[in-house]
Amino acid sequence: MTGLHEELQWLKKVFDCEFQRMSVLGTSYLLANFTFSNRSVTIVALRQQEKGLTSSAITATKAMCLWRPKLAVMTGICAGVKGSVNLGDLVVATQFFEHSSGQLLHRGLIPLQNRVSPPPWVLDFLISLTDTTKLQELVRLGFGYSMPSEAEPRIHYGAMACGPQVIKDQSYIDMLKDNEISLLAIDMESYGLALASSMCSTYQRPVIPLVVMGVCDCADLEKTNDWHDYCSYSSAAFIRSVLEVAIGRDKICSWIKE
Template identity: 30%
Template structure:
């Protein structure tokens, strides 16, 4: 669906623009109208794809039309969605010499309303470009094929494998929202950061998630426990010198609003059993309640208790260790879209020599079930 906001106060001009848009409407256009700046502010949203701007428009109902078009552009360029396509259609071409550079410098096409073919052709191109840019409400990243596998086994997601943009994604539906499950090319911070950054910019999701398996710190997490990140950092950042390694971890928390939602979901579910529905394989020997924790990430696999003790010294509350979560948090934090982040992984080892693969598939299954439930809750109104 391509959403278009038309700012125009002249009834005849507005009618002609809307009639043209409707002639191009194959069921994939939504048209909003603002006749003054107040209505523009009320109807502007992050999901606007194209804004058609009137150079002269009133500030409020009953006011005289003034040159407020540039103000609209400047407001749009500072909005949460700076990729809105802009076209200004003016009935006053004599003013173009004075304003053209200001509009075009801000990425706005300036068209003469009396040259119908010109503005209609330009608008048609913008509609085609917007329709080609597929948006996703959410993205789910996994580092391993076994972590992606549960999503392909849930028929209620109406999943479909799609090969495009240089990667095979698995498009799914959760409630009324559409998203994709994307498997990273390789494990680790670098691939996670690059891949997440690329697809966040491409699909501009409101929510980014990750599920899978991780290691836990002995005494802070239990085997088979579902851990959800409330803060993530990289344990490898810092400086090596003659005195050894001095850590300088950069920490990225989830938003307080999201943290509250996840805590409420965890408390409401009570235990992990609701996320096990449909599972028939190995289970942990003891069951532990899900909890929100601090995660730390690094590119190396750790299988040594002494090294885990060293990593644990950086943050007294750290409970989970993996190779990607910090990168997912960081990619979302640096994005112009600033999506929320939910990362959930199940502890399948304590990063010592006695690794056990028996509950890895269980961990992939339970964490994916939790992510699906969390996404449902995230998009519920007033949740």
């Protein structure tokens, strides 16, 4: 799932599958079989009609009730915490929290920070794939266009804060960072997908949220669109690379297809 049309277009381009469009209950879905090493899994791709975590939660819940996925994936762009990540870096969310609800005091908002996290074994699997620079190089070299700078983007793991606002205020980011030391990224959709995954899970059939986003700005007044295309591409390319490894392993592939 993506928040923007451009992000969905990059996902389609990266996966290079023959997607078939299907409309159900007012939502358009793109279906494809992704094949690697003579094994295939079904992909259902979609985007939100509106920005924000409310639209994200509703759209994701509808999709999960209809398609009953094992993995709920989100790719696209995010803002990064300056000093912790650089433009073009990828952030894999280890936990999600909403920063717009909480207690309003004279000194500002204290977020409730209700949290959702992927299972530790999923994060361990991802980290095992990215503890060398091989995957980072594979993602970067596959872009096929000139980079906005000569920087060499890296992959990070940390907390992602989510809220309905476009933030251009470094002091607000500093406040969030003071409350969550592992904070690396801020976006407008991730918590909605993660919460929907949690609410649609059962002990027999959990839905695992996996959010990977590229840092395109630092939530300040210096926002530009220079990194949008690369970040939309690289987050989708990361997911494709991980999925290729996953379906190449017997137990994981069987679990996904159950």
